[in-house]
Structures are given as structure tokens and as C-alpha cells.
Amino acid sequence: MPHKDDYRVLFERASDLLAVLDDRGRLRLTNPSFQRAVEMTPEALHRQTLFDLVVPEDRIRVREAMRALCQSGGSARLETRLRGAGVEVAVEGSITCGAPDRSSDSVFHCIFRDIRDRSRVERMKSDFVSTVSHELRTPLTSLHAALTMLQMGALDGRDDEKRTLLEISVHNTERLIELINDLLDIAKIEAGKLSIEPQLVALDRTIDSAVGELALLAQSRGTEIVFGHRETKPMVHADRSRLLQVLRNLLSNAIKFGGTDAPIEVDISSRDDRYRVEVRDRGPGISAVFRPRLFEKFAQDKDESTLGGVGTGLGLSICRALIEAMGGTIDQHNRDGGGSTFFFELPRREIPSIIRDSRAYPIAPPRFLVIESDPDIAHLIKLYLRDASVAVDIAFSGEQARQLLARGLYDGLTMALRFADEEPGQFIEDLRRSPRGAELPLIIIAERGQIELQRAALEPFGIFDWLDKPIDEPRLRQAVAVALGRSGIGDAKRILVVEGDAELAQLIQIALRDGAEVEIAGSLDDAKSRGYHGPWAALVIDLDIDDAPGDEILAFLAIDHVPIVVISAEEIAADVRDRAAASFVKTRQSMGDLVDAVGQLLSLGADAQPAVESAP
Amino acid sequence: MNGDRSRMRRARILVVDDEPDIRTVCRLALETLGGFDVATCSGGAEALVYLEQWPAELVLLDVMMSAGDGLSTLATLKGMAAPAPRVVMLTARAQAQEIESYLAAGADAVIEKPFDPRSLCKRIEEILARGGSPSSGL
Numbered sequence: 067m068p069h070k071d072d073y074r075v076l077f078e079r080a081s082d083l084l085a086v087l088d089d090r091g092r093l094r095l096t097n098p099s100f101q102r103a104v105e106m107t108p109e110a111l112h113r114q115t116l117f118d119l120v121v122p123e124d125r126i127r128v129r130e131a132m133r134a135l136c137q138s139g140g141s142a143r144l145e146t147r148l149r150g151a152g153v154e155v156a157v158e159g160s161i162t163c164g165a166p167d168r169s170s171d172s173v174f175h176c177i178f179r180d181i182r183d184r185s186r187v188e189r190m191k192s193d194f195v196s197t198v199s200h201e202l203r204t205p206l207t208s209l210h211a212a213l214t215m216l217q218m219g220a221l222d223g224r225d226d227e228k229r230t231l232l233e234i235s236v237h238n239t240e241r242l243i244e245l246i247n248d249l250l251d252i253a254k255i256e257a258g259k260l261s262i263e264p265q266l267v268a269l270d271r272t273i274d275s276a277v278g279e280l281a282l283l284a285q286s287r288g289t290e291i292v293f294g295h296r297e298t299k300p301m302v303h304a305d306r307s308r309l310l311q312v313l314r315n316l317l318s319n320a321i322k323f324g325g326t327d328a329p330i331e332v333d334i335s336s337r338d339d340r341y342r343v344e345v346r347d348r349g350p351g352i353s354a355v356f357r358p359r360l361f362e363k364f365a366q367d368k369d370e371s372t373l374g375g376v377g378t379g380l381g382l383s384i385c386r387a388l389i390e391a392m393g394g395t396i397d398q399h400n401r402d403g404g405g406s407t408f409f410f411e412l413p414r415r416e417i418p419s420i421i422r423d424s425r426a427y428p429i430a431p432p433r434f435l436v437i438e439s440d441p442d443i444a445h446l447i448k449l450y451l452r453d454a455s456v457a458v459d460i461a462f463s464g465e466q467a468r469q470l471l472a473r474g475l476y477d478g479l480t481m482a483l484r485f486a487d488e489e490p491g492q493f494i495e496d497l498r499r500s501p502r503g504a505e506l507p508l509i510i511i512a513e514r515g516q517i518e519l520q521r522a523a524l525e526p527f528g529i530f531d532w533l534d535k536p537i538d539e540p541r542l543r544q545a546v547a548v549a550l551g552r553s554g555i556g557d558a559k560r561i562l563v564v565e566g567d568a569e570l571a572q573l574i575q576i577a578l579r580d581g582a583e584v585e586i587a588g589s590l591d592d593a594k595s596r597g598y599h600g601p602w603a604a605l606v607i608d609l610d611i612d613d614a615p616g617d618e619i620l621a622f623l624a625i626d627h628v629p630i631v632v633i634s635a636e637e638i639a640a641d642v643r644d645r646a647a648a649s650f651v652k653t654r655q656s657m658g659d660l661v662d663a664v665g666q667l668l669s670l671g672a673d674a675q676p677a678v679e680s681a682p
Numbered sequence: 683m684n685g686d687r688s689r690m691r692r693a694r695i696l697v698v699d700d701e702p703d704i705r706t707v708c709r710l711a712l713e714t715l716g717g718f719d720v721a722t723c724s725g726g727a728e729a730l731v732y733l734e735q736w737p738a739e740l741v742l743l744d745v746m747m748s749a750g751d752g753l754s755t756l757a758t759l760k761g762m763a764a765p766a767p768r769v770v771m772l773t774a775r776a777q778a779q780e781i782e783s784y785l786a787a788g789a790d791a792v793i794e795k796p797f798d799p800r801s802l803c804k805r806i807e808e809i810l811a812r813g814g815s816p817s818s819g820l
Contacts, residue, residue, distance in 0.1 A: 196775055200746065203774035204701060207796035211707035214799050220714045227710060234703045 083157060087174035091115040091132065094172060103157075103180050104150025116176070119148040132174060135163035148178075156185045197379065201245055205238035212238075243653045248380040252363060255387040261637060262305045262391045266415055269300040269309075269334055269341055276313035277332065280321065288326040291317065294333040300341045302412040304392045307654075312388050312396075315381045316345040316408045324349035324405065340394075340411040348405035352398060360398060361386040385410075432550050433457040435479040437467045438511070446537065447480060447511070454543045455666060456550070464488030474502045478530070478549045483512035483520055490520065494527045507549035509533060511542070547665065559603035559668050560585065564593045566611035574606065577657045578664055602628050604667050606660075609634035609642070629667045633660070692719040693810055694736065698729040698755070699744040699772065707799070708742060716803035726755030733759075738767050739810060742793075745773040745784070753787060760788035768809055772797075 077084060077097050086095040092115050101108055104119060120128050124146040131142050141162035148155045159178035212231040221227045254260045277291050284290050302309075320330040324347025333344040352360055363383035389396040394412040401407055434451055438444040439462050448458040459475075461467035464487050471479075483490050497503035507530040510517065514534045521532065531545040559582040565571035566588055575584045582603065587593035589611055609632055629647035632638060636651070643649045648663040695718045697708045705722040712718045721736055723729040725747060733741070741759060745752040752771065759769050771784045774795040781792045790809050793802065 200774045203795045204704070207774070208701070208703035208707050210796040211711055211799045211802075212703075215707070215711060215714070218715075218800075220799075221710065230706060231710065234706060238703060 082159070083155075083176075083178040083180060085116070085176040085178075086172045087116055087176065088171045089173040091117050091129075091174070099180075100178075103153075103155045104148055105153050106151050110151075116174075119150065121147045121149050121154065132161060132163070135161060135174070139164055144178075145181075156181045194379075198245075198249070202242070205241040205245075208234050209238040209242075247653055248384060251384045251387075252380055255384065260387060260391055262308060262388070263640075264303045264305055264392060267302055267304045267306045267309060269302055269343065269412075270296060272306060272309050273313060273332060273334065273343065276310055276317055279314065280317045283318065284321050284330065287321050289321060289324065290329045291321075292329045292331055294331045294344075294346075296334050297336050297341065300334050300336070301415045302341055302392075303415045304394075304412055305388075308388045308392065312385045312410065313343075313345075315385050319381065319408070320345050320347040320349070320406070323347070328405075336414070337411065339414055341414050342409055342411045344407050344409040346401065346405060346407045348401075348403075351400040351404060351406050357398070361396070432477040433459070433475050434546065435459050435461060435467065435470055435476045437461045437464070437479060437481040437485065439463065439482060439485040443482075443511075443535070443537070447542070450537070450539050450542055451546060454546060456546060464493050467493070468496075471497070471500070471503055476506060478507040478509070478546065480509045480511050480533075480546075483510060483516045491523060494524060494529075498527050507531075509542075509545050509549060511535060511537060559583065561604050561606060561664065561668075562587060562593060562602045564588075564590060564605065564607040564611060566608065570608070573657065574660070577661050578606075582664070582668065604628065604647075604664055605630045606664065607632050609638065610636075631660070631663060631667070692717055693740065694719045694721070694738040695740050695742060695806065696720075696729060696733065696736070696738040696767070697722040697742045698724075698726065698747070698752075699742075700724050700747045701744075704744070704772075704795075708802070711799035711802055712742075712806070715799055716806060718803075718806070726752065726758075729755060730758060733762075733767070737765075740768040740770060740790075740806060742770050742772060742806075743789075745771050745780075746775065753784070756784070756787055756789060770806065770809060 080097055081099055083100040083103050084097040085093055085100055088094050093111050096108060096111050101111060104111070117125050117129060128144065128146060131144060135142050141160045143158070143160050145156075145158040148157055157178035158181050159176065162175045163173060212234045215221060216228065216231055216235075221231065251260070277293075281291060317330065317332075324330055328348035331344070331346040333342075333346070335342050335344070361382050363380060386396050389410045389412070392412060394410055396408070396410040398406055398408045432455075434456050436444055436447045436451075436458055438447065438460065441462070444460045444462070448460060451458045459470055461470050462485075464485055467479075467481075470476075481490065481494075494508065497506070497508070508528070509531045510524070510529055511533045512535060517532050517534065530549050533542060533545060561578060561582045561584050563571060563574050563578075563584055564587045565574060568588075571586045571588075575586060578584050593605075593607075605628055607630060630645075631648045631650070632642060632646045633650040633652055635653065638646075638649045638651065647667055650660055650663070695712055695716075697705055697712070697720060699705050699708065699722070702724070705724070709720045709722055712720045721732065721738070723732050726743075729741065729743075743752055743755060743759075756769055756771065759767060768790045769788065771789045771792045772795055773780065773784070773792060784792050790812075791805060793805060
């Protein structure tokens with residue numbers, strides 16, 4: 067038989083809000099949870115009725131409910147808000163009517179639960195849905211209107227305006243991609259499935275990339291990004307693409323919200339065992355009310371009345387999760403004189419001697435020899451080719467060139483038609499007689515007049531291409547790319563794309579067809595039937611095709627000598643990614659990235675092939 | 683129905699939205715598909731100044747603007763001396779009660795984003811034709 071104190075203990079310790087009322091609704095008895103929730107003492111409470119506590123707009127409803135209970139007996143469910151001493155508590159629960167015995171004036175028994183947390187979460191969810199739908203509808207509006215007009219042919223004959231509509235379509239598609247990626251990241255963070263792959267990363271180069279990407283946006287918003295203090299060789303252990311994501315986010319916030327009065331400053335400083343990156347703007351800063359929630363997800367400053375408007379409330383919460391996952395910290399403070407400093411710190415890493423001072427190529431890049439007696443022009447060619455990921459050595463004279471060529475390192479060469487110590491005709495003749503120089507693609511870069519004079523005499527030695535000075539950069543890069551693609555193999559490269567989605571397949575085919583012959587296989591079986599060992603210079607496989615279990619894909623990836631590029635809508639598993647020559651997540655990378663990667667693979671691949679044919 | 687299709691000049695429409703892309707697509711749609719005379723502004727305050735020089739028959743007004751709230755601009759426009767422009771609100775958060783509240787605040791219509799450019803032009807023509815064209819006497 068339970069002791070009567072048991073009841074009291076239960077009453078006093080219950081986390082629910084318990085109260086006993088008399089026939090007029092006066093609070094006869096309340097438990098400590100009730101008192102704490104409304105922040106009132108028992109004495110103060112017992113002078114009140116329940117109706118005094120209920121928010122005014124609910125009072126009539128509660129009173130009616132209790133009156134009905136008196137008639138019918140039993141219990142009623144109730145959801146309302148109680149207003150105590152300076153707080154408002156959302157509650158739900160039940161009230162029962164009926165005195166335990168005739169001598170008691172206890173008539174109503176209330177059991178309430180504090181649902182403030184739940185209502186807050188619900189409100190955040192509904193705000194979130196409303197925000198996301200706004201963030202989806204805004205780019206969709208531009209996209210839909212622009213595409214509809216293009217499809218209608220409403221602007222035929224007005225090319226500038228058509229181009230504007232296309233640019234709008236691309237820009238707004240990118241916005242949608244960004245939103246989807248943010249949402250997926252948030253979902254991953256929530257599920258604890260955020261994948262971070264730390265490697266040694268040079269902070270300064272990563273910042274340069276991010277700044278490079280956003281420089282145009284900054285310019286279009288009337289501001290610019292400048293560098294302040296920079297540590298030399300600041301190496302950290304981080305996931306480069308995630309770090310880029312954080313930097314992009316902080317910089318684009320500064321561009322959107324930082325005003326145009328002063329440039330955005332980016333600093334790298336050193337603090338004990340960490341590097342600290344600061345992004346500073348001269349915008350309105352962050353209000354004291356909003357600041358504590360700045361890095362919370364879905365947090366939006368509703369009072370924000372200026373400049374770029376509110377964001378999705380996702381970016382900074384993702385940044386925090388990413389930086390923390392990389393072992394760092396992130397925060398913000400308002401600057402003296404106005405504006406924000408957003409900063410993060412990451413643990414510093416020593417540079418292993420192996421990669422110190424070496425360029426970060428995963429595979430040795432193709433290498434060209436540039437023979438040019440004018441140092442300025444030589445250097446310019448070197449710069450152009452370096453941007454195309456081609457390594458360059460310079461020879462200022464024929465003698466120097468012969469020495470360098472003897473090392474046999476080159477995939478091609480460019481040559482001026484006038485250098486001090488030698489006749490170009492003799493040089494080329496000797497080159498073609500040498501074992502290593504017989505098949506090297508040779509590009510002549512010279513003044514038009516000289517080319518006209520010597521072309522006929524030199525043509526028989528197999529000149530790959532002729533370029534006029536002044537040098538046209540895209541033309542040079544194209545010539546070099548074609549030279550690299552062709553050295554060794556005479557025919558156009560053939561690429562097999564394994565892609566189940568016909569539209570995407572067509573897009574990939576169109577994107578890649580400039581550099582190669584592209585065939586499409588709709589499935590792995592289809593791919594096999596085409597003989598996947600044989601003629602391909604590269605394979606592109608979509609991991610989302612229907613008949614692609616993981617081990618099948620891995621078997622494919624084990625194919626020797628054929629570089630394989632994998633693409634997927636989802637994050638790609640590490641074991642697949644490690645074996646692939648390159649991997650792409652569809653929404654993270656553009657078609658241009660894919661084309662670049664395949665282009666690079668083709669030229670590198672040529673390197674490994676035995677030379678079977680001489681240059682044309 | 684407004685029978686006077688051979689107006690002296692095309693109806694003027696002012697598009698007010700803080701999104702540059704939306705201003706551009708609205709302008710192109712209204713010009714090429716609707717044959718209207720179109721100008722654009724990026725905020726409410728700018729629009730009110732602009733209207734003094736360029737009285738428009740209709741203002742296409744975004745609700746969710748960061749600089750200068752759409753609703754307060756609506757109130758100012760509706761308080762203007764006759765002939766006050768018709769106001770059509772554009773919203774990306776169209777919920778029934780919101781639409782009601784804009785109509786109650788004096789908006790002539792509410793159009794949801796995303797919209798089809800053809801139906802946008804059609805709606806605007808209907809609104810301009812409704813109850814006598816404000817531009818017919820000009």
C-alpha cells in the first residue's frame with residue numbers, strides 16, 4: 067500500500083505544471099514546476115485565478131471550457147499561454163472537473179505541460195519553410211520568365227537582350243544549386259554525417275581562389291576585396307573544398323551586407339599554434355539582439371532593413387559546423403567605427419619537406435620548351451602556358467635549347483624564328499634528326515613577316531602550328547592543347563560516357579565534343595558491349611545509372627590505362643573517388659569543370675602512350 | 683471593356699523590385715509581350731521620387747524588399763492625389779491571408795512569383811482596362 071507521502075512527492079517533483087482550483091478558478095494549490103514556469107511564488111499565485119494568468123485573448127475560451135466541464139463532468143484538453151511575472155508560457159494539457167468529496171472546495175484539477183521549446187521549434191520550422199519557399203521562388207521567377215520568353219522567340223533579332231536572358235537563367239540556376247547544396251549540407255550536419263577530408267592546405271592560395279571567384283561579384287556591387295597582413299606559407303590541416311566554401315560564404319556576406327564605403331579586407335595572421343583568417347567590412351555590423359543567434363541555423367535578422375536583405379539563415383551555421391569539424395573556431399565581432407569582423411582560426415601545420423617549394427600537381431604536368439631570345443616575350447609565353455597547367459623551361463639561345471632538349475623531358479616546344487647564335491632552319495633540321503626531337507610538336511611563334519618568308523622552307527620539317535606576334539593567348543593555349551592531345555596519337559581521342567539520363571548525356575556530349583569524339587552508353591551493360599578495354603582515351607561514368615552496384619563500378623575503375631571520371635548527384639564514396647582519375651558532384655561542379663578535367667586527362671594520358679606517329 | 687485601344691501613348695508601368703534579375707525579366711516581358719512603356723526602380727523610396735517625374739498608370743511592387751518595405755510604399759501610393767497609380771503586388775510568399783491583407787491595404791491585385799510572363803501582361807491589361815482606363819484621357 068503506498069504511503070500518502072508518495073503522492074506528495076510525485077506532486078512536488080512532477081515536471082508537468084500541476085494546479086488545483088476552486089469553483090471560481092482560484093489557484094488553491096500549485097506544484098513547484100508551475101511556480102517556476104510562471105516565475106511566481108506560491109503566495110502570489112494563490113491570490114490569483116487561472117483566468118488572471120491566461121493571456122487575455124484566451125480567457126473567454128478557457129472560462130467557457132471550464133463552465134462546460136461543470137455541466138458535463140469529465141475532462142477537457144486545453145492549449146493556451148499563461149502570463150506570469152514577466153514571462154509567457156505556452157502550455158497544453160487537461161483540466162478535470164469534480165470535487166473529490168463534498169467537504170472539499172477543490173473543483174478543478176489541471177495538468178499542463180510547458181511547450182515553449184516545441185512551439186519555438188515549430189515556429190522556426192514554419193519560418194524556415196516560408197524562407198526556403200521564398201528563396202526558391204525568387205530565382206525561379208527570373209529563370210521561368212527568362213526561359214519562357216526565349217522559348218517564345220519574343221526577342222528574336224535582339225541578340226543583346228537574348229544574351230541577358232541567358233545570363234539571368236544561368237545566374238539563377240546557380241542560385242538554386244547553391245540553395246540545394248546548403249540544404250543538403252544542413253541535413254548532413256543534422257544527421258552527423260558531414261564528411262571532412264583533411265589534407266595539407268595552403269591558406270593563402272585557398273583565399274586567393276575564393277577572392278578570385280568573388281572579385282566580379284564585389285565589383286558589380288561597387289566594392290572590392292583587398293589583402294591586409296599575410297603570413298608566409300600558412301599551412302593548415304583542412305578540407306580544401308570545405309575551406310573554400312567557408313571563405314566564399316564569409317566573403318559574399320561581406321559583399322552583400324558590408325556596404326560600399328570601404329573595401330573588404332582579408333588578413334591571415336598567426337596566433338600561437340593557430341592561423342587566423344579575418345574578413346572585415348564597414349557595413350552596419352551585427353545588432354546586439356541578433357548576435358547570440360548569428361551562427362544558429364535558420365537564424366535571420368528580421369530587423370535587418372538595409373542593403374542586401376536577409377539570407378536563408380543557413381550559410382553561417384554551415385560555416386560554423388565546417389570550421390568546427392576541421393578543429394577550428396569561428397566568430398564575429400563588431401569593429402570600432404562600424405562594420406563586422408568575421409574570423410576563424412585553424413590549427414597550424416608544419417610543411418613536410420617533400421612538398422616544400424614544389425608545385426602541387428598530382429601528376430607531373432606536360433612540359434614545353436620555349437625558345438625565345440626576348441626575355442619579356444619568353445616570360446609572357448611561360449605565364450600563358452602556366453595558366454594552362456603546362457610547365458615551361460626557357461631557352462634564350464639555340465645552344466641552350468640543344469642542351470635542354472638532350473634531357474628529353476619535353477612534350478613540345480615553341481620557337482621564335484630569330485635567335486642570335488643560329489639559323490632556325492639548321493636548328494629544326496638537327497632537331498628532327500635527333501631521336502628525342504623527331505616527333506615533338508613544334509609551334510613557331512614569330513612576326514608575321516618572318517613567317518611568310520620562311521614558311522615554305524620550314525614546312526617540310528613538320529611544323530605543328532604557326533602563331534603571329536603579338537601573341538593571342540587563347541590561340542596559343544589552343545595550339546598547345548591540340549599539340550599535347552595529338553602528340554603520340556594521330557586520331558581524335560575517343561571518350562565513352564556512361565550516362566543513363568539522355569538529356570544529361572547529350573549535354574556532356576556537346577560539352578566534350580570540341581576536344582574528342584564522344585560516344586554514349588546508356589548503362590554499364592551497354593558500355594561493356596562496346597568493349598571498355600579497347601579504344602577509349604577516357605571513360606566518364608555517372609554513378610547514378612540504374613545498373614551500377616558499387617562493386618561493378620569498382621571493377622570498372624580497376625581498368626588499367628584508361629582514366630575514369632566519375633560523376634554523381636551525391637557525395638562520392640572515398641574508395642570510388644580514390645580509384646577514379648577525377649570525380650564530380652553534379653551540383654557542386656559545373657560542366658566547365660568536367661570539360662577541364664577531361665581535357666587535362668587527355669593531354670596527360672598522351673604522355674604515357676608510346677609515340678606511334680610523327681608530327682604532321 | 684476599354685474600347686480605346688489606339689491610345690495616344692502606351693501605358694506606363696513602373697517595376698519596383700530589389701532583385702536586378704527580376705527587374706530585367708519584368709521589363710523585357712512587359713515591353714515585348716505587353717507593348718508597355720516600362721521603367722524600373724530598386725526600392726520604394728526611389729520609386730516615389732521617380733513617379734513625380736514619370737507618372738505611371740500602374741506600379742508593379744515587390745512585397746519583400748529589403749530597402750523600404752513594400753507595404754509602406756503601397757500605403758503611400760494609395761494615398762497619392764488622383765490619379766493615383768494602380769498597384770499590383772508581387773510576392774514570393776503568397777499565402778491566402780497575406781493576399782487578403784494586401785488587397786485590404788488597397789492593392790489592385792496580387793501576383794505570385796514565379797509568374798508566367800504572358801499571364802503577367804494579360805493580368806496587367808485587364809487591370810488597366812477595369813473600370814475606365816486611367817490613361818484614356820491622356
